[in-house]
Amino acid sequence: MTNNLKSHLSNLLNKTITNVSPVSGGDISQAFKIDTSNNAYFLKLNSASALNMFQTEAYGLDLIAKTNTIKTPKVIAFDSFENSAFLLMEFIESKQATAEDFKVLGKQLAALHQCISENFGLDTDNYIGSLPQSNTVHKTWGDFYTDERLLPQLKLAKQKDLLSDAECPSEQQIKNYLESLFQNIKPSLLHGDLWSGNYLISKDGTPYLIDPSVYYGHSEVDIAMTKLFGGFGHAFYKAYESYSPFDVNTSARIDIYQLYYLLVHLNLFGRSYYGSVVSILRNIKS
Incomplete structure (x- = not known):
């Protein structure tokens, strides 16, 4: 400085x-x-x-x-x-999270996800890491997630020669795959990039969210990111689910939501994420 x-x-x-x-x-x-x-x-x-x-x-x-x-x-x-x-x-003076801290974090994240909108997206674009993130508003979650999340990252990966055309599903293949998974989803306010480095627990036990990539989307997107790299205790998920229960399609949706973040990491950091990306893409194409 x-x-x-x-x-x-x-x-x-x-x-x-x-x-x-x-x-x-x-x-x-x-x-x-x-x-x-x-x-x-x-x-x-x-x-x-x-x-x-x-x-x-x-x-x-x-x-x-x-x-x-x-x-x-x-x-x-x-x-x-x-x-x-x-x-x-x-500046937030932080400490290591305890089980009780994770319980509060899970409860408060579930409360955040109860803040809803009429549409998916946001009135402004933002960033995921250093990559631009489009938040163009859509009426349906399937259209938003396909057009504003997966397709732009797939296009960028092909431009960088990280993925081939043959490895990438078409827009219609993606939407067909998502149709049965994306039922009765409401537009919840999301943090948008909730890995373990993007929350803090203050010295008095108060949770704070930092470095957001906000928009209105499916609440399980934030949960998917917490599970991608770990760092959230069991008490977090137990508390969250007591306020916002999961369903039989949650596991399949978690994979699909993690695909976006894996594509972002592929485009930012290179081929170490290639195997994880292609594995999920094959499920969409099959």
Whole structure:
């Protein structure tokens, strides 16, 4: 962080910054803890071109917070300065989650998913990782998930020569496969990228969601992502299901929802995700 940016942030906060230390913040942006005499803040820093990404992240955090179901860090500001873009938030001092913490997280996520809309999608596009994510509104979940989630990632994978035409199902094959699985699904507000690095448990046991990729979709999408890489305790799922029960098609839908995230990881990180992607694609084509 440059001295000029540090001075700019100090003026923005109207406080003297006493310490700046790098912290773990993911693969996309630099992250820092900023200490003042009486508060701590979390700063994400990237190139100036990332301003829209930070803007949509701030929008998602605010949208979740306004549901009063689960907390998100308060956004202080997002802006560009010199050749950088930044997102400044309150700093949440976190701890390892206990079984009781996971129980509360599961209950509050289920409450978030009770916040519904008339349509699937969102009034603005955003990002999944560093990739653009289209949220064009659809009346049906099958159309949204096919057209705004699977097809764009399949197209990108083919452009990157990570998948061949022969390995990818057609739009009609996808929609035919999904039709029987996607019955009576309501548009729930989703975090959109709920892996174990995107929740925090504060020192007093309060769950917080961070780094959202929000839109209105099927609630099981968030559950699918929690199961893809692990990091959520048994108490989380037990609590969640007591408020939002699963059904006989949940397992099959989990695979389909994980396909989107696996395609994203294939496009971002390469062929180590190829086998998992192709295995699910074969089920769709069969």
